[in-house]
Amino acid sequence: xxxxxxxxxDATAVKACSRGRAPYAARVWRGLGATxxxxxxxxxxxxxxxVPPERCxxxxxxxxxxxxxxxxxxxxxxxxxxxxxxxxYDRDRGEESLGYNVVRHAGVTMSLFQLAAAGxxxxxEPADRGLRxxxxxxxxxxxxxxxxxxxxxxxxxxxxxxxxxGLAQRRLATGDVxxxxxxxxxxxxxxxxxxxxxxxxxxxxxxxxxxDPRFRSKYATGEAFWALAMMHAMFPGEGWDxxxxxxxxxxxxxxxxxxxxxxxxWADQWAAYGLxxxxxxxxxxxxxxxxxxxxNVTYARSLAERFGFLVRAESQRTDGTxxxxxxxRQARAAGMGTWVEALGSLYRLSLAEPRMADMQGxxxxxxxxxxxxLVDRQVTPAEAAGGAHPIVIEGAWFTEGVTRMDDQQHALxxxxxSRLAMGAGERTE
Amino acid sequence: MSDWLRLAVVFxxxxxxxxxxxxxxxxSRPRARAAxxxxxxxxxxxxxxxxxxxxxxxxxxxxxxxxxxFRIAAGLVMxxxxxxxxxxxxxxxxxxxxxxxxxxxPLGLPLLLGPAVAVAALSYGADEGAxxxxxxxxxxxALAAALTVARPHRxxxxxxxxxxxxxxxxxxxxxxxxxxxxxxx
Numbered sequence: 176x177x178x179x180x181x182x183x184x185d186a187t188a189v190k191a192c193s194r195g196r197a198p199y200a201a202r203v204w205r206g207l208g209a210t211x212x213x214x215x216x217x218x219x220x221x222x223x224x225x226v227p228p229e230r231c232x233x234x235x236x237x238x239x240x241x242x243x244x245x246x247x248x249x250x251x252x253x254x255x256x257x258x259x260x261x262x263x264y265d266r267d268r269g270e271e272s273l274g275y276n277v278v279r280h281a282g283v284t285m286s287l288f289q290l291a292a293a294g295x296x297x298x299x300e301p302a303d304r305g306l307r308x309x310x311x312x313x314x315x316x317x318x319x320x321x322x323x324x325x326x327x328x329x330x331x332x333x334x335x336x337x338x339x340x341g342l343a344q345r346r347l348a349t350g351d352v353x354x355x356x357x358x359x360x361x362x363x364x365x366x367x368x369x370x371x372x373x374x375x376x377x378x379x380x381x382x383x384x385x386x387d388p389r390f391r392s393k394y395a396t397g398e399a400f401w402a403l404a405m406m407h408a409m410f411p412g413e414g415w416d417x418x419x420x421x422x423x424x425x426x427x428x429x430x431x432x433x434x435x436x437x438x439x440x441w442a443d444q445w446a447a448y449g450l451x452x453x454x455x456x457x458x459x460x461x462x463x464x465x466x467x468x469x470x471n472v473t474y475a476r477s478l479a480e481r482f483g484f485l486v487r488a489e490s491q492r493t494d495g496t497x498x499x500x501x502x503x504r505q506a507r508a509a510g511m512g513t514w515v516e517a518l519g520s521l522y523r524l525s526l527a528e529p530r531m532a533d534m535q536g537x538x539x540x541x542x543x544x545x546x547x548x549l550v551d552r553q554v555t556p557a558e559a560a561g562g563a564h565p566i567v568i569e570g571a572w573f574t575e576g577v578t579r580m581d582d583q584q585h586a587l588x589x590x591x592x593s594r595l596a597m598g599a600g601e602r603t604e
Numbered sequence: 605m606s607d608w609l610r611l612a613v614v615f616x617x618x619x620x621x622x623x624x625x626x627x628x629x630x631x632s633r634p635r636a637r638a639a640x641x642x643x644x645x646x647x648x649x650x651x652x653x654x655x656x657x658x659x660x661x662x663x664x665x666x667x668x669x670x671x672x673x674f675r676i677a678a679g680l681v682m683x684x685x686x687x688x689x690x691x692x693x694x695x696x697x698x699x700x701x702x703x704x705x706x707x708x709x710p711l712g713l714p715l716l717l718g719p720a721v722a723v724a725a726l727s728y729g730a731d732e733g734a735x736x737x738x739x740x741x742x743x744x745x746a747l748a749a750a751l752t753v754a755r756p757h758r759x760x761x762x763x764x765x766x767x768x769x770x771x772x773x774x775x776x777x778x779x780x781x782x783x784x785x786x787x788x789x
Contacts, residue, residue, distance in 0.1 A: 200705055207709035214719065217681070225677045228668035483789030487673050537789040 224501055229490040231544035232551035236599035239590045242550045244297075245570030246587040247290050250283055250580065251301040252566055258308030260580045264567050267576040277324040278333040278394075279581045281309060285341035286584040286591075292348040293591055299348065306345070309338050310357070314379070319367055320360035321379065330379040332368050335361050336398035343405040359413075362406050365399045366418050373418075373425030374433065375399045393434055396422060397445025404452035411460035423453060423467075427474035440477045442485060444517035450475045451520040454527040472530045475521060479534050482517045486545045489514075508572030511549060512585025518542040519592025526595075539596045546593035549586050611728060611740035617774040618682060618720040619741070621748035623695040623767035626760070627715055628752035630702075637702035638753045644707025646749035649716035650742060656722060657729030657737040664730055671730040675785030678727035682778035685720035689771025693764045695720070711752060716745055720774060727781065 253261035260283055263272030284305030290298040314323035314330045322334040339361040342354050368375050368386050377392035379385075400422040406415040426446050431439035450471060458464035467475070485506075492498050492505045506514075522538040525531040552572055559569035571578040572586055628641075664674055689695060695718045701710075721741065728737045751763075 199701065199703075203701070203705040203709050207713060210709065210714045214714075214722075217719065221677050221681070222667075225680060226667070226669045226673055229670055229673060230668065479789050480787045483672070484786055487670055491673075534789060541789055 223497070227491045227493075227498065227502070229487060229544070230493070230548075231490055232547040234543060234547035234550050234593075234597070236594045236597040238550055239546050239594050239597065240599070242553050242570075243290055243587045243590045244295065245553060246583040246590075247287060247295060247298050247301075249567075249570035249583050250287060250587075251297065253580075254301050254304060258304040258306075260305070261567065263577060263579040264571075265577050266562060266564070266568055266573060269563050272579075275326065277312075277322060277326075278331065278337060279579075279584070280305065281322060281334045281337035281341060283580050283584040284309065285337050285344060286588045288341045288344035288348060289588055289591055292344045295591075302341070302345070306338075306341065309341075314381075315360075316364075316379070316384070317367075318360070319364035320357065321364040322361075328381065330381065331377055331392070332365060332375045332395035333377075333392060333398050335364055336395060336402045339365070339402040340398070340405065343402065343409060346409060355410075358406065359410075362403060362415060365403060368399075369418055369421065372429060372433070373421035373423075374430065375422070391434060393430075393436075393441055393443070394445070396426065396430065397443040397449065400426060400449035401445050401452060404449045404456075407460070408452060408456055411457060416456070416461060419449070419453065423449065423471050427468070427470040440474065440481055442481050442514070442517070443478070444482075444513040444520065447475070447478055447482075447517040447520035447524070450478075451524040451527070454524050467528060467530075469530075472528065475524055475528075475531060476534065478517060479521045479525075479531075479538060482514050482521070483537060483541045485514050486518065486541045486548075490544055490548060505552070505574070507574035507579075508549065508552065508582035508586040509579060509584070511545060512582070512587075512589040515542065515545045515549060515589025515593055516585060518545060519589060519595065522596050523592075542593050542596045546590055546597075549590055553586070607732065608736060608740055611732060611736060612743055613773075614728070614777050615721065615724060615741040615744040616747075617686070617770045617777055618718070618724045619716065619744035619748050620689050620695050620718075620767055620770045620774070621744060621751050622763040622770060623689050623693055624711075624715045624748040625751035625754075626763050626767055627694050628711060629757065629760070633702050635753065640704050641702045641707035641711050642749040642753040644704040645711030645716050645752070646745055648708050648712030649721070649745050649749075650738075652713070652717050653721065653725045653741045653745070654734070654738045656725035657734035657741075660726045660729030660734070663726065671727070672785055672788040674730065675727050675781050675788070678723035679778040679780075679782035679785060681723045682720045682774055682781065685718060686771045686774030686776075686778055689774065690768050691771075693767040693771075711749075716748055721745075 250260060259275065259280060261271060262275050264270070265272070284302055287298045287302035287305065291302055309322050312323050312325050313320045321330045322338045323330050324334070339358055342358050342361070345351065345354065365375065368379065370376060374391050375396045376386040376388060377390040377395055378387045380387040400419065403415050403419040403422070406413070407419055426443070430436070431441060434441070450467065453466050453471070456466050458466065488502070489506050489511060492502045494505065518538055518541055521531070522535070522542050525535040525538050549572070554568050554571050554573065556569050559565040562568045570583070572582045661671070664671055685695065695715060725737060725741060
């Protein structure tokens with residue numbers, strides 16, 4: 176900073192004043208105005224690009240329950256006589272998709288059993304039809320049984336894990352023990368597919384009569400985790416806690432690295448289900464009364480952060496062109512439903528686990544917000560009435576004109592799980 | 605490091621007293637006029653920081669923005685201000701004039717209360733509370749105001765280096781704030 180230069184500047188300023196430049200006060204206010212104007216432009220840009228309003232439509236335990244019933248009614252309406260469901264429907268074309276997915280079949284059936292376990296009227300009948308479809312497609316080997324894809328014959332862990340989870344929910348709903356043997360057989364399959372590090376291989380190789388060592392599944396490991404955690408809760412003393420703990424530790428410590436997750440933690444709602452289940456295990460049935468390790472809690476906290484962020488980002492999205500351009504399109508219900516399921520599970524975990532208690536308030540806030548978005552985006556009877564086929568539109572969630580059965584599955588499960596945060600009890604009565 | 609101290613360091617980087625002083629120093633100013641500007645600027649900036657910190661939650665509520673999300677926006681603004689300070693050793697471009705009017709603008713706004721300080725006051729006000737935020741911002745504001753009066757011209761090169769260093773610090777703080785905003789529930 177040259178002193179002479181500054182002195183020259185001062186002298187110029189004095190001369191300028193004497194030549195009739197605007198008075199000093201006017202220049203000050205003009206400068207202030209310019210500053211505030213620039214700030215206003217900056218604030219508007221921030222508002223438009225980084226922090227648009229986060230919209231959380233109002234929701235109550237009652238409206239969430241109504242939405243779950245509407246979703247369950249959609250599933251029941253589109254169920255075929257053999258117990259399978261309408262897989263995918265494009266309302267703009269009025270066309271069904273021809274494909275099917277056995278894992279999603281098991282998931283949809285499980286969600287109906289969840290509703291039944293919560294006291295939901297009418298869910299048991301379609302759920303049992305869906306169960307029958309799965310019982311008819313079992314692949315048996317040694318002492319275990321697994322759900323087999325009728326199209327390609329594959330025997331994947333995810334399908335069997337969700338079938339097991341569905342049976343566990345059915346047992347909770349009815350107290351019926353007729354499928355306990357099947358539950359154990361499915362569990363034995365899962366354990367047979369578990370690797371020494373706790374992860375699960377994706378498929379059974381029918382030609383080699385052994386697990387296919389080539390592939391892990393980022394979904395199946397969490398699904399098997401939750402199913403086995405419920406097995407220990409229902410059949411303590413049978414040893415299901417050991418494989419459950421092993422997978423809990425794998426998920427908590429190694430999964431993201433081993434499976435090359437670019438943005439860890441992988442947003443795994445099944446892991447959240449499993450951790451919440453473990454947190455309510457009878458302390459007398461676990462060594463030392465310790466349900467969750469410190470690593471498991473750290474992992475649960477990181478999941479809460481991930482799902483919370485996803486919900487915040489989603490609440491900023493609208494159906495408008497600008498929002499789509501800047502923030503991308505709104506998530507489909509199959510995606511957002513998993514976030515609600517996860518937050519619902521983590522909220523339960525925060526109630527049961529003191530090391531998560533500090534997150535309770537924020538978890539509740541995000542959970543209610545995401546449930547509100549789901550309810551708000553569901554097709555109402557009035558909206559469906561104008562369509563060509565209201566029977567496959569009402570109660571569903573559509574993304575770009577298409578709904579898939581797992582949209583209804585995850586939304587139903589998530590909304591059901593969110594009601595606790597809205598002051599409702601575990602059962603719907 | 606205590607919460608207050610951590611916050612005070614954040615505001616030191618956001619206010620960047622060295623950069624403020626570099627923008628305000630002029631050799632020919634009477635000390636009394638400079639002091640008048642300094643006191644006025646400090647009062648204006650401190651009052652606005654207090655108002656921002658006190659009203660942060662209400663403002664964010666009214667705008668439907670979660671404090672966690674606002675951290676990301678605040679971080680981006682602070683990142684830009686920090687990068688500007690690294691490049692130019694200034695917090696803002698401003699032609700400085702003495703007296704109480706110059707204390708209001710440009711000293712109070714935008715030199716002392718620059719965009720980075722404003723968003724920091726809002727973000728930390730919402731997260732940490734108004735009292736702690738104000739108490740943490742005040743030392744940095746006071747130091748910056750005092751330096752504009754002190755006029756230690758022979759330390760210009762030093763101030764230039766410190767301003768850029770604090771700018772780099774602000775970039776680091778901003779990056780941390782963005783990560784916090786993304787990683788929080």
